[in-house]
Structure formats: structure tokens, C-alpha cells
Amino acid sequence: MLIIQVRISLSGTNHMRITWTTSFPTPATVFYGTSPGNYTFSAKGSTNMYHYLKYTSGEIHDVVIGPLNQNTSYYYRCGIKSSPEFSFKTPPARFPIKFAVAGDLGQTARTSSTLENIAKSNYDVLILPGDLSYADMRQKKWDTFGLLVQPLASKRPWMVTQGNHEIEKFPKIHRSRFTSYNARWLMPYEESGSPSNLFYSFEVAGVHVIMLGSYTEFGAGSDQYRWLKADLGKVDRRRTPWLVVVVHAPWYNSNVAHQGEYEGVGMRSVMEDVLYGARVDVVFAGHVHAYERFVRVYKDKANNCGPVYITAGAGGNREGLALRFLDPQPKISAFRDPTFGHGQFSILNATLALWTWHRNNDKDGVASDKVWLRSLAYDPACYNV
Ligand SMILES: [Fe+2]
Known part of the structure; x- marks a missing residue:
């Protein structure tokens, strides 16, 4: 069989x-x-x-x-x-816990390199910020993608959200946008009180992770917006000191690619205040095929109580890298590097975590970017647990 x-x-x-x-x-x-x-x-x-x-x-x-x-x-x-x-x-009941983060995977030789490196990272949970198979309507590519990731995805939980490549409507013949994605990649939306597989949350160890949908309605009157506020209302930072949000289209981006896109800046204009008010620690994105990390930001300015924004959309897809960044580098952009790779988010305890970026070409264990993060839940200037 x-x-x-x-x-x-x-x-x-x-x-x-x-x-x-x-x-x-x-x-x-x-x-x-x-x-x-x-x-x-x-x-x-x-x-x-x-x-x-x-x-x-x-x-x-x-x-x-x-x-x-x-x-x-x-x-x-x-x-x-x-x-x-x-x-x-x-996964463990409590810290330490390690997430692997890689978006825009696809199924090329570069994807295989990324997966090999992730497999060696001893991670607990994988977060995929959208653009999975790059099937782009060729349905058998969803099957080959499922086979490609099986060695990893059968061993550790993979938590995904949708990207633009999951949209597979066909003019007049197939109007539904996410038929394959929703049938194949069912996520715990009902378990988290969401009305849609396109946005949901989960809790693991001491981390609350919110997976948003960049390609479904996000306006102030939308189901997603209402659900987001309700979900944040349930977060207890004593139980889950770390609060992480995942989108596909980055809200902050100094790459030339996807600059100013509605799904990024439009979503940010609606939801940034909500995330800032909740003292979200990190926002992961994909979409741009490069790595970029921002400092803690709110409304385009460095802000110690804002989230760290990280784009990790360089999993290895067939479209290649987004090589050009805006010049000069904005002050809020701390590190940018157009190479394929994956990130590791190692949360040590309720207050301290290490984020590292691992390029596919680097030796095992070498990180080209490395930053220690302190949970906002334990920063008295921002939050009082
Ligand atoms: Fe994308």
C-alpha cells in the first residue's frame, strides 16, 4: 500500500x-x-x-x-x-524550545539544501510563512512537494500559513482561491476559534504563535481582524511570555522586490497598532526571496516596545533571489543578505531567545546573523506581566 x-x-x-x-x-x-x-x-x-x-x-x-x-x-x-x-x-512542555523558520520553499536543489540544514538543526517545530510548493496550478507538484518534505514533516510538526503561490483560481472555471492548500494543509483553525484555515494560532511550550493570512481579508471589519483581536485577548503572558506573529508579505521591507505591496503595507496600516498594543515580540514574514532583520519597530521608527520584523523568504524556490536592496539601507534595517537559508529561533526561557540566520552555503552551525532577544513581557518599560 x-x-x-x-x-x-x-x-x-x-x-x-x-x-x-x-x-x-x-x-x-x-x-x-x-x-x-x-x-x-x-x-x-x-x-x-x-x-x-x-x-x-x-x-x-x-x-x-x-x-x-x-x-x-x-x-x-x-x-x-x-x-x-x-x-x-x-515539543517540550516548557522552554527551551527551538523553531526553524523558512518561507518560500519550493522544490529545487536549493530547497533540498535548506531542508538538509533544517534537519540537522534539532528543531522542535517548523514555521513556514507561506509559499510552499510553487505548484502554481500544476497539481502534481503539490504531490511531489508532499514527498519532498515528508522526511522532515513526518518527524516534527510543520505549521504553515498561505502565500500568494497558494492562490490557484482559474478564470471562470475554478473560482475558489485555496482549494489545494486548504485540502492538503489543514491547520488547527477550529482549535483556535478561527473561522478559516487561512488564519489561526497555536500555543507550544511558552509561546503563542499567530499565523495570519496575507491573502484573505484583513480590513478592520473582516473576520480575520475580529479574530486577531479576540485571540490576542486570550493571550496570558504569564503562561506564554513569548508572542510571535507570522505573515507572508512583509510589513517592513527594504528590498526592491515586493516594495510597497498592499498585502504588506496595507495589512500593516490596519493591524500594526493591534500588534504593537499587544507587545508582540517578533513578526516573521516570507515573500521576499532574501533575508532581512529589522530592529524593534513601530510606525517606521525604532521603538523598544515594537516587534522585531524578520523576513525569511529564501527557502530555495525556483524564482531565484531578490538581490537588490534599497540604497541607502534604512536605519531600522539591521541586517540584510540575499542568500538562501533558514532561521532558527531558540527560546531559552521566559525572557531570553536567540535568533540566528543560516545560509545554505555556510558550514554547519555557522550563523551569518545572530541576535539575542528579550521578551517584551519581561520588559518593565513595555509590559507588566
Ligand atoms: Fe510570495
């Missing part, structure tokens, strides 16, 4: 969603346990499929398992007990 495109994602407290595809009917069942070959538990889920022009997807199975112990290895099989065994490790 062909069990392919296996991947996992966090789903509410102490639960994991397992997703896989088969080319013929199989039960949406996962068998799992804490030692190889010994499956003490099983869980059932649901199966869906989708049509896109002449393409019909395989069966996409989706099963949420748990409650799971934290920081524990699990072994699992999908569909039937004789299928291949996979394993994953759950």
Missing part, C-alpha cells in the same frame, strides 16, 4: 494532526505508541479529496491523535497496521 506525503502539525493542547495521502481507499486510522512496533493507541479521523480542472487528488486523510506526552517520541502507522512505520517527537 502506498502511504505518502505523511506530515504532522500541532492541534490544540497535547494533540497532533497526522495527514497523509493514498491513491486508493484506506481507513483514516492512525495506530501509535511510544515504542517501535508497539501501538497501544489508535484514533480515527476523516478523509477528503478535491478536484481541480482535470486533476483529482488522492484520498487525503486527517487524524488527530492524543493526548500525548510532551518531549516524547511516538511511533505510528497510517491506515493499516502493516503500513510503514514513522516516528515523531512532541
